[in-house]
Amino acid sequence: xxxxxxxxxxxxxxxxxxxxxxxxxxxxxxxxxxxxxxxxxxxxxxxxxxxxxxxxxxxxxxxxxxxxxxxxxxxxxxxxxxxxxxxxxxxxxxxxxxxxxxxxxxxxxxxxxxxxxxxxxxxxxxxxxxxxxxxxxxxxxxxxxxxxxxxxxxxxxxxxxxxxxxxxxxxxxxxxxxxxxxxxxxxxxxxxxxxxxxxxxxxxxxxxxxxxxxxxxxxxxxxxxxxxxxxxxxxxxxxxxxxxxxxxxxxxxxxxxxxxxxxxxxxxxxxxxxxxxxxxxxxxxxxxxxxxxxxxxxxxxxxxxxxxxxxxxxxxxxxxxxxxxxxxxxxxxxxxxxxxxxxxxxxxxxxxxxxxxxxxxxxxxxxxx
Numbered sequence: 001x002x003x004x005x006x007x008x009x010x011x012x013x014x015x016x017x018x019x020x021x022x023x024x025x026x027x028x029x030x031x032x033x034x035x036x037x038x039x040x041x042x043x044x045x046x047x048x049x050x051x052x053x054x055x056x057x058x059x060x061x062x063x064x065x066x067x068x069x070x071x072x073x074x075x076x077x078x079x080x081x082x083x084x085x086x087x088x089x090x091x092x093x094x095x096x097x098x099x100x101x102x103x104x105x106x107x108x109x110x111x112x113x114x115x116x117x118x119x120x121x122x123x124x125x126x127x128x129x130x131x132x133x134x135x136x137x138x139x140x141x142x143x144x145x146x147x148x149x150x151x152x153x154x155x156x157x158x159x160x161x162x163x164x165x166x167x168x169x170x171x172x173x174x175x176x177x178x179x180x181x182x183x184x185x186x187x188x189x190x191x192x193x194x195x196x197x198x199x200x201x202x203x204x205x206x207x208x209x210x211x212x213x214x215x216x217x218x219x220x221x222x223x224x225x226x227x228x229x230x231x232x233x234x235x236x237x238x239x240x241x242x243x244x245x246x247x248x249x250x251x252x253x254x255x256x257x258x259x260x261x262x263x264x265x266x267x268x269x270x271x272x273x274x275x276x277x278x279x280x281x282x283x284x285x286x287x288x289x290x291x292x293x294x295x296x297x298x299x300x301x302x303x304x305x306x307x308x309x310x311x312x313x314x315x316x317x318x319x320x321x322x323x324x325x326x327x328x329x330x331x332x333x334x335x336x337x338x339x340x341x342x343x344x345x346x347x348x349x350x351x352x353x354x355x356x357x358x359x360x361x362x363x364x365x366x367x368x369x
Contacts, residue, residue, distance in 0.1 A: 001037045001066035001091040003059045007084055007100075012208070013044050013057050014076040016233065019202035020053045021046040021072040033072040034115045035089070035096075038065040042089075045118050046072060051199045052118045053206060055233040060086055067112040070096045078105050119236055121229045125218035126188035129166065131207060131230060133181040134217050136335070137168045138200050140360050143329045144177035145170040145197050153242030156194040159226075163190070165358075169247055175326050176247055176363040184216055193221050194244055199237035203228070206235045251363060252349050255342035257315030259288050263339045267331040269309045273297040274324035276305040283367045284324045288343070289317040297324070320346045321369040327352070330362040 017033045025031060025048065034045040040062055046053045068091035075098070079087065084100035091097065095106040138157075146154040158169040167180045207217070207230050220227040227236040273284045273295040285296045293311040298304040320343060330352050331339065342351040352362040 001035070001068055001089065002063040003037050003042060004061045004086055004088050005042060005057060005059055007079060007082055007087050009057050010087070011076070011080050013055050014072065014079060016055060016206045016208065017044055017046045017053060017072050018076055019205040020048055020051050020235075023048050025049070028071075029069065029110050029114055030116070031071055031073065032069045032110055032115070033075065034067060034069045034112060035091075036067045037062055037089075045115070047116050047118050048198075049116070050196065051202065051235070051237040053202075053233070053235055054118060054120070055206075066091060068096045069110040069112050069115050070107050074107060078107075119225065119227065121218065121220060121227050121234050121236075123220060124187060125185070125229070126191075126221050127161065127166070127183045127219050128185040128216050129181065129183050129219060131215040131217050134228075135204065137166075137179040137181050138203055140179035140330075140333050141168045141170040141177040142197055142200050143170075143333065144172060144175050144362075146172035148172075153194060153240060153244055156196045156240035157200060158244045158247075159191075159193045159195055159221075161186075161188070161191050161221075169244070171245065171247060174323070174365050175330075176250070177330065177360075178247075178362075179360045180358045188221070191221055192244065193226055194240035194242070195226055196237055196240055199235060202235065207233055250349075251361075252342070252344060252351055255344045255348075255351060257288065257313070257318055257343040259293065259314075259341040259343070260312040261293070261309065261339055261341065263331055263334055263336055265309055266339065267328055269293075269295055269307045270324050270328050270331070273305045273307045274328075276302050277324060278302075281367065282324050283321050283369055284327075285319060285321050285369050287317070287319045288313050288315075315343070318343055318346060320350065321367045322350065322364055323367055326364050330364075334360065 022031050030048050036043045040059050041056045043056045078098050082100040088099040096109050098105045141157055154171055160167040164183050164186055169178045218229040224239055276299050277297045278299045287294045290313055293309040295307045336354040340353050349363050349365050354360050
């Protein structure tokens, strides 16, 4: 291989690659990126064995095509530090040589034949969704997914396609976040699929270089895999096996008390009260009435806190305890200026939402105080 490339475009591409390659693994080749140069473009391919990535960078010139496999993080570090606007990449059976003005780096390579196969997005998409919609829905749900390895089916985010809408659902058993969004196009039937959180965490970095005012994402779902494509970039991942809980059965439907609050005021008040909670519980007590909201917290070792917040409240007075971290995870992700908290009684779950429950709802279990 012998080619010249725009340095900044290569940095952007390798930054996306680093979201997939470079994790903890016993297989060194899974920390690498495969570079394939042909027809005035270089394709970069990465995989960690579950998630995978394909993207392309246009070359400034291509004297000789070919393939080479090099450590992804090391290559990113070298290219990022070079001051040149364009760089030259040469490779042979032993080295990948990266050159700038007055700089030369020779990196040991791996056999391209040993690099795992990565799928291509060959068929038509099952549906097309606006990239901003997909990004919003990931941000509104991913924090609620379980992190315990023993609960594998809820370690991912459930994707539910229903007609011309798609819903994302995540839960760890103590809270549940659901976000919905409309589709630009749809050519498939309804389906459920559980997508691992690692691939969703990588979404922003992978597609950062493809965005314009109206960027879209093509989605293809297969029995054990999902592929996302936007422009010259494709992100794929194996799906999580198992059955996601039937969450619809536990959504509260009889709440008769509604609090209307400023999201930023509510977020700030919880943070202040949580300064005097214990590290084990992180619980705050909330007393709602027509007079307002009083948030209290106490820690046997540190003291007590009381914070008052303006609220429009409809219903009988109620006191309820919530995990402050769980509440603020959702409040931090929400874009709304105004939020609503639907309640029933102190021992029943509450629902945090915006104007439309189909757009977002967040079910949070109460804690005993």
